[in-house]
Amino acid sequence: MMVKIGVPKGHLEELTVKLLKDAGIGVIGRNERQLFARTNDPDVELVFVRAEDIPDFVARGATDLGVTGYDLVCESGGDVEELLDLRYGFTQMVVAAHEKSGIQSTRDLRAGVKVATEFPAIARRYFAELGVEAELIDVTGAAEIVPLIGVADLIVDVTSTGTTLRAHGLKIIDTILESSARLIANRQSLAKKRAKIDEITTALSSVVRARGKKLVLMNLPETKLEEIKRVLPGMAGPTVSRVEAGESMLAIQTVVDEAEVYKIVRRVKRAGARDILVVPIERVLP
Numbered sequence: 001m002m003v004k005i006g007v008p009k010g011h012l013e014e015l016t017v018k019l020l021k022d023a024g025i026g027v028i029g030r031n032e033r034q035l036f037a038r039t040n041d042p043d044v045e046l047v048f049v050r051a052e053d054i055p056d057f058v059a060r061g062a063t064d065l066g067v068t069g070y071d072l073v074c075e076s077g078g079d080v081e082e083l084l085d086l087r088y089g090f091t092q093m094v095v096a097a098h099e100k101s102g103i104q105s106t107r108d109l110r111a112g113v114k115v116a117t118e119f120p121a122i123a124r125r126y127f128a129e130l131g132v133e134a135e136l137i138d139v140t141g142a143a144e145i146v147p148l149i150g151v152a153d154l155i156v157d158v159t160s161t162g163t164t165l166r167a168h169g170l171k172i173i174d175t176i177l178e179s180s181a182r183l184i185a186n187r188q189s190l191a192k193k194r195a196k197i198d199e200i201t202t203a204l205s206s207v208v209r210a211r212g213k214k215l216v217l218m219n220l221p222e223t224k225l226e227e228i229k230r231v232l233p234g235m236a237g238p239t240v241s242r243v244e245a246g247e248s249m250l251a252i253q254t255v256v257d258e259a260e261v262y263k264i265v266r267r268v269k270r271a272g273a274r275d276i277l278v279v280p281i282e283r284v285l286p
Contacts, residue, residue, distance in 0.1 A: 003044050003189070003196050006058060006066030008051035012181055015088045016067045020046075022282065023203040043196060055080060055184065064189035065197065071158055071179040075119045080184040083201050087208055089181040091158045093122065096170040098147040103154070105173050106130060116143050116152035123156040126176050144168040206283035212258045213281045216265070218273040222248040231267040232256075255281065 007016050017027055025044055030037035037046040047063050052075075054066035059078030066080075071093050073080065095115075097103035111133040117123045120136050127134040139146060143155040144164055158179065159165055162172065183204060190197060220228055225240065232238045232254045243249035252273070256264050261278055268276065 001043065001193050001196060003065065003193055003200065004063040005044065005046050005200070006054040006063040006068070007046050007048050008054060008066075008068050008181075009048050010051055012051055012067065012069070012089050013048070016086075016181065019067075019086065019088075019204060019207055022207045025200070025203060044200065052076075058184050058186050061186045061188055064186050064193060065200065066184050067181055068184065069158075069179050070182050071119065071122070071177060073182060073184060074177065075121050077121060079187060081187055081190060082182050083185050083197075084183040084205055084208070086181040086183060086204070087211065089179070091160045091179045093119065093156065093158050093176040093179060094165075094172045095126070095154055095156055095174040095176065096144075096165050096172050097154050099169045099171050101147065101153060103173060104171075106132075109134075109154075113154060114152040115154045115156055116146035117156035118143060119156055119158075122176060126156070144170055202285070203283075206285045209284040209286075210281045213255050213284065214258050214261050215253060215277075215279040215281050216256055216261065216268075217251065217253045217275075217277040217279065218268055219243055219249050219251055219275040220268070220271070220273040222250050224272040225250060227271045228252060228268060228273060231271060232264065255284070 007013065020026055024040060026040040027046060028038040028040065035048050037048070039046060049057060051068045052072050054068040055073045055076035055078045057063050058066040058080045067086065069089055069091065071091065102108065109130065109132045112135060113132065114135045114137060115123055116137045116139045118139060120138055123136055137152050143157045145168065146152045146155060147170065148168060156176065165172065183201065185197060229238060238252050238254040241251045243251050265276055
């Protein structure tokens with residue numbers, strides 16, 4: 001049974017294609033202009049469309065699955081099910097005012113405040129929850145310019161580093177939501193194609209779980225086991241096996257965060273470990 005996945009064109013495209021490749025699904029023979037692509041799985045087809053269109057496509061069943069930003073899912077309001085946080089494409093949706101506006105926080109907002117945004121649904125809900133009557137001004141790109149030319153008092157926009165906002169003299173006064181790329185599903189597709197969709201989700205999840213992890217392997221004298229166990233974190237404790245050697249030796253392997261590798265290697269060497277290997281991990285399956 002064929003499963004169609006909506007892949008976002010633009011800034012999320014490269015990372016999404018890499019995720020599919022690392023998960024073994026891959027993309028076969030596509031050039032940049034093609035909207036459809038085959039994969040290594042004959043039952044999976046990719047459709048390349050704008051990220052902002054994917055929530056609606058998935059909700060309507062044009063694709064069974066889709067990868068897009070959480071902010072776009074919230075803006076769409078479509079009836080979809082989120083299956084997985086893919087942990088890339090991190091952004092924040094913020095409310096920002098010009099430094100010279102006198103607006104320092106949401107407490108300074110008054111009825112009639114003018115807000116420029118590409119996300120009117122989210123902005124409308126946000127200001128309604130604050131109890132502030134706001135006039136929304138729809139813009140398409142470059143929202144940060146609008147306060148400079150006096151068209152709006154605030155903007156509601158996404159940012160990853162805040163650099164562009166600061167360059168235009170804007171100050172963040174509140175954060176509405178944190179966003180990242182998500183795998184979403186059509187609810188009817190889930191009911192009809194559950195087994196295949198679970199297979200795809202597991203494959204993608206295994207790659208996400210492996211990011212930033214390393215496999216550390218080492219040999220050590222059996223008498224040092226308890227000391228080593230105290231310094232090794234591991235996902236479920238270290239795996240221990242016996243080494244066929246002249247002395248009583250054990251082989252240890254454990255999965256650690258990449259940022260901890262330097263510290264862990266230093267500690268295990270001090271505890272008597274040797275023949276230490278640090279190996280990349282491609283996928284982690286629960």
